Amino acid sequence: MREERVKKVVRYLDDIGADAILLSSGYNMRYISGFSGATGYVWISKNKKAVLTDSRYTVQAKQEAEGFTVLQVEQGYQKLVKTILQEEKVATIAIESKDMLCHEFEQWKRAFPQMEWVFVGDEISNLRRIKTAEELHCIAKAEEIGDIAFEKILSQIKPGVTELEIAAYLEFYMKQNGAEGLSFDTIVASGVNSAMPHAVPTRKKIENGDFVTMDFGCLYQGYCSDMTRTVVVGKANEKQKKIYQTVLEAQELALEQICAGKTGAQVDAYARNWIEKAGYGACFGHGLGHSVGLFIHEGPRLSPNDSTILRANMTETVEPGIYIENFGGVRIEDLVVVTKHGCDNLTRSEKRLIEL
Ligand SMILES: [Mn+2]
Structure with a gap:
């Protein structure tokens, strides 16, 4: 599998006329080589595949990056690459321009004044778009852990408990059930705070009548999960019910329509038009969704601006x-795998309005 990925990179280098690539994105390094240390570089040329890292990670790299040479940096990465260049002729090196810092690039340019550099944008990350069965298994497992955490958190949500406490419980439950970390900072937003889509949990105490929106996810074997649920503490009023119902219907409509062959913009439009028709068009400012993999926000997106055609086994x-x-606000988020004729929904948590 990794060999296939390396081959794709080599073929891509051929296409753009580069002799080698210095991968610096931790996600791409892991995807292509297996090395999960996210420190250093992965070098790929026709004749050499190497992980360049420091002594803290060399043992790990040898274990993880099968088929790759592991080179330990001693006096800077530029010196290390100079030793590689003694063995092969390289005139053009590709770098990931969305990842490498300007000052790093300056160091490379200074060390190799004759070298030609090619900027690579999303092309290597895009290799990660269609997931293998193994990757989908990890993502499904991570989402399942999120479902368990949601079920457990419901008994903790009551007046007097702070948003930060609820976030801490969610994170505890995820780790207790097999998560190795968080896929992003947990969002818990209550009452008026839930009007902010990406609110940061605060010391605010939950009050009766509050919407509580929880957006959270974890990591399983490096792969992310992502889900959001909104509940009401006490009895929901009519306005809360109407907003909740509108979001739920918009989501269910999009879930019915998503399938391979449609664009992200098309799927986004189903939900967006529904919300607009209900009179809340101006209250839905973000895109409908994003892909999830080693990184929490991957492409393609379900958004008015993304015309990528969805394919089977994208998430x-x-x-x-x-x-x-x-x-206040409501968001309901499920994570799905796109299939030929529809999707597999990986999220199992209750979506009917929960009044606690
Ligand atoms: Mn999300």
Whole structure:
């Protein structure tokens, strides 16, 4: 499998006329080589595959990066690459321009004044878009852990508990059930705070009548999960019910329509038009969803701006929302795998309005 990935990189280098690539994105390094240390570089040329890293990671790299030479940096990465260049002729090196810092690139340019550099944008990351069965298994497992955490958190949500406490419980439950970490910072937003789609949990105490939106995810074997649920503490009022129902219907519509062959923009439009028709168009400012893999926000996206055609075994979140300043907001998010004729929904948590 990794060999196949390396071959794709080599073929791509041929296409762009580069002799080698210095991968610096931790996600791409892991995807291509297996090395999960995210420190250093992965070098790929026609004749050499190497992980360049420091002594803290060399043992790990040897274990993880099968088929790769592991080179330990002593006096800078430029010196290390100079030793590689003694053995092969390289005139053009590709780098990941969305990942490498300017000052790093300056060091490379200074060390190799004759070298030609080619900037690579998303092309290597795009190799990660269609997931293998093994990757999908990890993502499904991570999402399952999220489902367990959601079920457990419901008994903790009550007036007087802070958003930060709820976030801490969610994170505890995920780790207790096999997560190795978080896929992003947990969002817990209650009451008027839930009007902010990416609110940061605060010391605010949950009050009766609050919407509580929880957006959380974890890591399983490096792969991310992502889900959002919104509940009401106490009895929901009519306005809360209407907003919740509109978001839920928009989400279910998009889930029915998503399949291979459609674009992310098309799928986004189903949910967006539904919310607009209900009169809340201005209250849904973000895209409908994004792909998930080693990184939490991958492409392609379900968004008015993404015309990528969806293909089987891509993952997407479907997460419409309505946010009303000084009132509150609702978001409901599931994570799905795109299939030929529809999707497999990996999220099992209850979606009917929960009143606690
Ligand atoms: Mn998401």
